[in-house]
Amino acid sequence: MVFLFSSGGYRLADRLAGTAPVAPRNPISGHLRIMDRKTILTACYATLGAWLLPGLGHILLGQVxxxxxxxxxxxxxxxxxxxxxGVTVIDHRNHDNPRRPNLAFLGQALIAPSLVVNLVHHKLEAGATGRILPSNERLRYVPAHGRSREQGVLFTALAGLLNVLVIIDVMTITLTGHAHRIEEEPEAEGIVNS
Amino acid sequence: MSTMHTLAYRPFLEPIPLEGFWLLLLVPLILAVAIIYKSVKIENMALLPRQVVMMAAQILAFMVMAAAALWLVVELV
Structure with a gap:
């Protein structure tokens, strides 16, 4: 998997046929680049961080x-x-067809906290007694329907899909070394010289 | 049901009724997409605000044009 991401310059078919170079090439410089254990571990930690909390991977890599x-x-x-x-927009079950996965949840799960919200939703649901409430008592939660549900699912799933871009960027930075980016605004010339 | 709307909104436990203004939520979504895409793409972060505004305006313009074209198809065809 790591080798595929780092391959950059040649086709997988060449590698399978044995005609590709043994070590991957840096796509920027063209030099042979061998993955060391530290690079792979850094990539794993940064990618995991980006999934746990969007943007954390970049912060761990120094791009605060x-x-x-x-x-x-x-x-x-x-x-x-x-x-x-509300929390009911995140649900791993497909109520229309229980045999198929909920595709929206696949997008939502690309951010780790969605899994926690899914658990909270199910806990709230399990705590519902099913009895008729007296008029002075409120429902513990109200499931979303119609536009509210549609927009809630859209927002949470889109956030997960946008996090895919962030995760891919973190992996690219760590595995190809392409991190020559300008984080801060360029300082004024006078300040630099002084 | 009418009683529910008169009670205070409880965040995360109750949905917000959106029937009247759900289309306006397009704007924050477009801005979010533009910010994330440009943050990942550009090298110099100082250029981010200008690039985000340009991209968001382009997306919005093309969505309005697509909506107008589809409306014409529905009305005329």
Whole structure:
């Protein structure tokens, strides 16, 4: 898997046929680049971090400003979806066809906290007694329907899909070394010289 | 059901009724897509605000054009 991501310059068919170079090439410089254990571990940690909390992978790699922007944007969309539809918009079950997976949940699960919300949703549902409530008592939660459900699912699933871009970027940075990015605004010439 | 709307909204436990303004939620979605895409894509983060505004405007313009074209198809064909 790691080798495939780092291959960059040649086809998988060449590798299977034995005609590709043994070590992958850096797609920027063209030099042979051998993956060491530290690089692979860094890639794994950063990718896991990006899944656990969007933007955390970039922060771990030292791109703090970019990571904070990614984190705040994706979490705003994700939390916005939960505010619109409530926790019931995240559900791993497909109520229309229980044999098939809920495709929206596959997108939502690309952010790890969605799994926690799914558990909370099921806990709330399990705690519902099914009895008729007296008029002075409120429902523990209200399931979303119609536009609220539609937009809640859309926001949370879109946040997960946007996190795929972030995860792929983290993997690209760690495995290809393509990280020559400008994080801060360029300083004024006078300040640099002084 | 009418009693439910008169009670205070409980975040995360109750949905917000969106029937009147759900289409306006397109704007934050477009902005989010533009911010994430450009944050990942561009090298110099100082250029981010300008690039985001340009991309968001392009997406919005093309969606309005697509909506207008589809409306014409529905009305005329």
């Amino acid at each position: 400003r970019r990571g904070v922007i990614l984190m705040s944007t994706i979490l705003a969309v994700w939390v916005g979806g939960l505010l619109i539809g």
